[in-house]
Amino acid sequence: xxxITVDLGAASYxxxxxxxxLRGVGSFIAGGKFTPKALVVTQEKIFSTHGQTLTDGLTxxxxxxxxxxxxxGETSKxxxxxxxxxxxxxxxxLDRKSVVIAFGGGxxxxxxxxxxxxxxxxxxxxxxxxxxxxxxxxxxxxxxAVNHALGKNLIGAxxxxxxxxxxxxxxxxxxxxxxxSGLGEVVKYGVISDxxxxxxxxxNADKILRRDTETLAHAVKGSCEFKAAVxxxxxxxxxxxxxxxxxxTLAHAVxxxTAYGKFRHGEAVAIGMVGAARISRELGMTSxxxxxxLEKLLHRFGMxxxxxxxxxDKLYRVTFRDKKTVGGVVNWVLMRGFGxxxxxxxxxxxxxxxxxxxxxxxx
Numbered sequence: 001x002x003x004i005t006v007d008l009g010a011a012s013y014x015x016x017x018x019x020x021x022l023r024g025v026g027s028f029i030a031g032g033k034f035t036p037k038a039l040v041v042t043q044e045k046i047f048s049t050h051g052q053t054l055t056d057g058l059t060x061x062x063x064x065x066x067x068x069x070x071x072x073g074e075t076s077k078x079x080x081x082x083x084x085x086x087x088x089x090x091x092x093x094l095d096r097k098s099v100v101i102a103f104g105g106g107x108x109x110x111x112x113x114x115x116x117x118x119x120x121x122x123x124x125x126x127x128x129x130x131x132x133x134x135x136x137x138x139x140x141x142x143x144x145a146v147n148h149a150l151g152k153n154l155i156g157a158x159x160x161x162x163x164x165x166x167x168x169x170x171x172x173x174x175x176x177x178x179x180x181s182g183l184g185e186v187v188k189y190g191v192i193s194d195x196x197x198x199x200x201x202x203x204n205a206d207k208i209l210r211r212d213t214e215t216l217a218h219a220v221k222g223s224c225e226f227k228a229a230v231x232x233x234x235x236x237x238x239x240x241x242x243x244x245x246x247x248x249t250l251a252h253a254v255x256x257x258t259a260y261g262k263f264r265h266g267e268a269v270a271i272g273m274v275g276a277a278r279i280s281r282e283l284g285m286t287s288x289x290x291x292x293x294l295e296k297l298l299h300r301f302g303m304x305x306x307x308x309x310x311x312x313d314k315l316y317r318v319t320f321r322d323k324k325t326v327g328g329v330v331n332w333v334l335m336r337g338f339g340x341x342x343x344x345x346x347x348x349x350x351x352x353x354x355x356x357x358x359x360x361x362x363x
Contacts, residue, residue, distance in 0.1 A: 026061030113144030132182025184266030308362030
């Protein structure tokens, strides 16, 4: 249906968005300068549902493959699981032109991408995101990482994929909660890209929740187009790309404090966006109407927008381990309006703690 180019010069690649493109992965590998051998990193549920289509295409194209499954959940993003994948890659004799295929959601993409970035100092990676969150965000841009006990995504590398294959058919089999988690990231793009896209989400919320293919395709396309443009302008997150982290500073703290077990990533991002928007309001950067509009859309998508029961002081301390923290200063991504965000390092502790207390009180 759509093809989007991520323009990075010699490292450019394309995002293919369609409803039946898993079979084309094998042809893509066969037509490129790759060894006809691939390690497919996935999870049991994903592979049992969609794996046959992918592997039939690999076989038809003459690509030898091995499948390595990882456990569900954020805890799989670990050096322990990476070690297992390195061992499988060595046993399967993957060379520097062999391909690692990340076939799954964000956890699979981050872990497989990290392994591809570091095995033999870097081998080709193809991303096949199967969740809405991964399709609109984590599969694009080349960020790969595993977690550390003291924080999320602290060990990683930039490693751009050779292609991203987004098959919208995979969304039909997702649990409802995974769709809602993905919508957290979609709404983020509505805030940071432009008001037109945010209004599209407002006007088409019911269709999105019904998983209307055309509407979802537009939402995925709009998100990917914006991220592709930002990544092309700032591949290594030295400046502009940090705006993609709107809502993520608090989100990562919420995830860590709940041991990655209570909230999906997109759910935590929804809470984080509300926190960032309220901080923006407190600083006089944005209006109360804008904050209300954001919270209303999140509620319409069935998102929780507070973190009732968590410890506000602990959340505040954890924010200092955020990757955007430099020299002990937390760089907050804040909003002025829809399509108008900026990075601020001068937010007082009093303002942040006030908002954190509200959210932890369920307000």
